[in-house]
Amino acid sequence: MDKLVIATAHDGDIRVIGAVTTELVEEAVKIHNCAPTAAAALGRMLTAGSLMGSMLKSEKDALTLQISGGGKAGTVVVTAHSDAGVKGYIGNPSVDLPLNSKGKLDVGGAIGTEGKLTIIRDMGLKEPYVGQVNICTGEIGEDLACYFTYSEQTPSAVGLGVLVNPDSSIKAAGGFVIQMMPGADELLADMLNYRVQEIPSITEFIVKGMSITDILNYIFEDMNLKIACEMVPKYKCDCSRERVEKAFISIGRKDLEEIYSEGKTEELECHFCNKSYLFNHEQIGILLKSLD
Numbered sequence: 001m002d003k004l005v006i007a008t009a010h011d012g013d014i015r016v017i018g019a020v021t022t023e024l025v026e027e028a029v030k031i032h033n034c035a036p037t038a039a040a041a042l043g044r045m046l047t048a049g050s051l052m053g054s055m056l057k058s059e060k061d062a063l064t065l066q067i068s069g070g071g072k073a074g075t076v077v078v079t080a081h082s083d084a085g086v087k088g089y090i091g092n093p094s095v096d097l098p099l100n101s102k103g104k105l106d107v108g109g110a111i112g113t114e115g116k117l118t119i120i121r122d123m124g125l126k127e128p129y130v131g132q133v134n135i136c137t138g139e140i141g142e143d144l145a146c147y148f149t150y151s152e153q154t155p156s157a158v159g160l161g162v163l164v165n166p167d168s169s170i171k172a173a174g175g176f177v178i179q180m181m182p183g184a185d186e187l188l189a190d191m192l193n194y195r196v197q198e199i200p201s202i203t204e205f206i207v208k209g210m211s212i213t214d215i216l217n218y219i220f221e222d223m224n225l226k227i228a229c230e231m232v233p234k235y236k237c238d239c240s241r242e243r244v245e246k247a248f249i250s251i252g253r254k255d256l257e258e259i260y261s262e263g264k265t266e267e268l269e270c271h272f273c274n275k276s277y278l279f280n281h282e283q284i285g286i287l288l289k290s291l292d
């Protein structure tokens with residue numbers, strides 16, 4: 001079952017957030033009808049989103065991750081909230097590449113490395129906080145570690161994994177973010193980095209039936225792991241007719257008038273959940289009037 005935990009280790013020197021997201025990713029991959037490589041890319045981004053969303057302080061805050069590296073996958077966008085609820089989409093859900101030299105789904109190849117990873121934190125202020133790093137590998141986990149380390153000055157290790165069956169169903173998905181808190185010993189960071197590199201990928205643990213708590217207990221075996229909070233990460237779309245109306249109006253009076261004059265019913269689809277919203281001639285007329 002999907003679960004996310006927030007914990008500390010080594011007497012608070014280390015913050016760790018880990019999650020199993022198999023069901024969440026499965027749902028997203030079904031909604032977007034993803035081919036295996038696209039499923040892995042979107043799944044890693046969604047997992048990263050739920051991990052980072054859980055770090056938000058207020059339930060009104062929103063976090064958006066966007067990666068655009070010039071590859072065939074196009075742009076992948078994920079929005080997350082503090083309850084670890086996420087939604088996302090991938091520019092090209094049918095991207096499917098041959099396995100890479102390690103025999104893994106080639107997420108880095110699909111994303112590409114000519115572009116940026118952007119993190120937008122909307123905390124209800126006038127301007128959102130925007131952080132950005134150049135993509136280094138396009139594998140997402142490493143790019144996110146770069147973001148934390150250079151853009152937020154928090155040395156971090158990030159592991160993200162999605163195991164996809166040939167029919168695009170999800171065998172396992174999950175991830176973790178491990179961060180050194182200010183003032184922690186640098187030797188501890190080195191030791192932890194070494195340990196994270198030595199362990200198998202997170203999906204291997206999940207396939208064995210280990211829960212996220214089991215996995216973190218294994219990684220932090222002798223480091224006094226303390227679970228602070230648990231939640232259930234979910235795929236959640238918060239679209240509504242009202243929001244879609246706003247987006248529709250934003251195309252401008254001229255375009256709206258043109259659609260109105262054609263007299264047809266307009267169908268608008270939510271990018272995140274594919275729900276469709278219909279606007280008939282009369283309803284488009286009401287929207288036009290609201291602009292007066």
Ligand SMILES: [Zn+2]
Nearest residue numbers: 237239270273
């Ligand atoms: Zn939606």
